[in-house]
Amino acid sequence: MKKILVLNGPNLALLGTREPEIYGRTTLADIVALVTAAAQEKGISVDAFQSDVEGELVAAIGCARGVYDGIILNPAAYTHTSVALHDAIKASGVPTVEVHLSNVYAREGYRHESLTAGVCAGQICGFGPAGYVLALEALSRGR
Numbered sequence: 001m002k003k004i005l006v007l008n009g010p011n012l013a014l015l016g017t018r019e020p021e022i023y024g025r026t027t028l029a030d031i032v033a034l035v036t037a038a039a040q041e042k043g044i045s046v047d048a049f050q051s052d053v054e055g056e057l058v059a060a061i062g063c064a065r066g067v068y069d070g071i072i073l074n075p076a077a078y079t080h081t082s083v084a085l086h087d088a089i090k091a092s093g094v095p096t097v098e099v100h101l102s103n104v105y106a107r108e109g110y111r112h113e114s115l116t117a118g119v120c121a122g123q124i125c126g127f128g129p130a131g132y133v134l135a136l137e138a139l140s141r142g143r
Contacts (some may be wrong), residue, residue, distance in 0.1 A: 001045050002069040004139055005094075006035055006132065007060055008050040009076035015101075020103075023101050026129050035132045036071070042140050054078055054085070061088040070139035071096040072132055079104070079114045090119040097135035100125035 008028060016027035017139070018058030028108040039046045047068075051057050062116070064071055068112060071094050078085055079098070089096050104111040115117060117123045122133040 001010055001043060001138065003045045003047070003067065004035075004039060004070050004072060004136060005030060005060065005064050005068040006046055007052075007074045008048070008055055009057055010052040011081060012074060012076055013050050013052070016109045018031050018071040022107075024128055031129045031132055034129055035136055038133045038142075042136075044136070044140060054082055058084050058088045061085070061092050061094070062093045065092045068094055070094060072099055072135040072139070073097070073116070073120070074099045074132075075103070075116050079116055080111060082115055086115045086119055095139060096120045096127075097136050097138055098123040099131045101128050101131065102126060 012028050015023055018023050028050060031053070036046045056059070061071065073096050075082065075085055075098065079100070092123055098114065098117050098120045105125070114123065124134050129136060
């Protein structure tokens with residue numbers, strides 16, 4: 001059975017109440033349930049983890065090698081600042097898809113650069129919670 005790790009970065013535990021005009025009213029628990037249900041239909045196992053601490057996310061990626069077949073990662077604000085996440089993704093060798101709920105390219109200029117996307121299999125942004133399911137689909141097809 002394939003196993004996918006869903007990692008979420010800082011402030012995503014606040015989904016549903018944090019800037020709903022940008023991120024919507026869906027909670028992180030709702031997103032994890034959505035991805036888990038979609039994965040079960042494909043016979044895929046999902047583990048989910050959220051942290052506001054960069055080092056915890058780096059450690060989770062580092063421990064993923066040999067355990068998970070793919071990672072769905074929403075690095076949130078660390079997208080634009082974390083060389084450590086970049087290096088962890090690259091070193092892990094685990095196919096990773098970067099996901100963002102909003103279209104980061106339609107927002108502030110500093111959000112247009114991702115330090116992590118270049119070492120990911122792909123990036124999905126702007127489709128809300130459905131982006132996580134799209135990432136699952138890509139990883140289930142071996143991307």
